[in-house]
Amino acid sequence: MTSPEPLHLPEGEVAVWWAHARPRSAGLLTLLDPIESTRLAALPRAGDRDRFASAHILTRLVLAAYLYAYTDDLLLRATCRTCGAEGHGKPGFHTLDDPLYHYSLAYAGARVGVAIARVPVGLDVVVMTDDRPHPAALGWARTEALLKATGHGLTVPPDDVRITGPEEEPALLDWADGPDPKDVQLADLAPGAGHVAALAVLTADVIDPERNLPLRVTEHDGEPLIAAAEPPSIA
Numbered sequence: 320m321t322s323p324e325p326l327h328l329p330e331g332e333v334a335v336w337w338a339h340a341r342p343r344s345a346g347l348l349t350l351l352d353p354i355e356s357t358r359l360a361a362l363p364r365a366g367d368r369d370r371f372a373s374a375h376i377l378t379r380l381v382l383a384a385y386l387y388a389y390t391d392d393l394l395l396r397a398t399c400r401t402c403g404a405e406g407h408g409k410p411g412f413h414t415l416d417d418p419l420y421h422y423s424l425a426y427a428g429a430r431v432g433v434a435i436a437r438v439p440v441g442l443d444v445v446v447m448t449d450d451r452p453h454p455a456a457l458g459w460a461r462t463e464a465l466l467k468a469t470g471h472g473l474t475v476p477p478d479d480v481r482i483t484g485p486e487e488e489p490a491l492l493d494w495a496d497g498p499d500p501k502d503v504q505l506a507d508l509a510p511g512a513g514h515v516a517a518l519a520v521l522t523a524d525v526i527d528p529e530r531n532l533p534l535r536v537t538e539h540d541g542e543p544l545i546a547a548a549e550p551p552s553i554a
Contacts, residue, residue: 321350321391321548323384328420333436333520333534334385336541337510338377340370340431346550348372350379350390374431377541378410378424380548381433385420390548409470423467430510433541436534438524441468444508444516453515454485460517461489461505468519469497489517498523506536 328334342365351359355375362368379390386393397410412418421440424433428446443463445456462477481492482505489505491497502523508516522532 322389326384333536335434335538337432338541340373343372370426374426378433439521441519457485457515464517464519504533
């Protein structure tokens with residue numbers, strides 16, 4: 320049972336936490352719940368297991384810190400917007416219809432991340448390669464972050480969502496079946512070398528009579544949080 324040092328999310332702020340995709344100790348793997356552990360064991364490649372474990376460990380520690388809770392007490396589930404089934408789709412809290420926080424996790428290449436906000440949020444990270452250089456990777460990250468924020472995921476063709484180009488300020492231009500562009504905030508992030516990332520926040524439910532938007536986005540190193548949760552070794 321792990322209870323990280325408490326963290327506070329100020330009103331009007333979205334926090335993004337980054338960590339490395341790397342092998343994690345057996346002690347840290349105990350933070351995963353049975354469903355996560357089963358999914359982890361089913362992954363055939365070591366790199367995929369490292370990304371999955373690091374992302375879900377980071378997510379549990381970040382959420383526990385903001386909720387002032389033990390990691391064991393977090394009942395996290397993904398629910399599909401289309402079919403209503405659990406196990407895939409937008410992540411959330413299993414027992415809370417109106418949670419204090421919303422979160423989104425992402426992982427690719429050597430980086431994993433989790434975003435936490437008081438309104439629906441989506442996070443995506445993409446590896447830059449010869450086949451997907453910076454402009455293409457950034458455009459995909461912006462679009463995918465928005466689709467994750469709404470819960471649509473890949474049920475919506477990305478071409479249906481028109482966003483600004485990579486050299487412009489990130490913004491939704493048009494989405495016939497999606498949210499009003501004025502209720503969407505997009506932001507480009509700095510996940511680390513060789514990667515690009517984007518954040519999408521749905522701001523229609525921001526409780527603020529002056530609607531002081533855009534929300535402030537902060538990025539943090541999650542490795543110290545993970546290191547602090549590492550069980551002590553037995554000599």
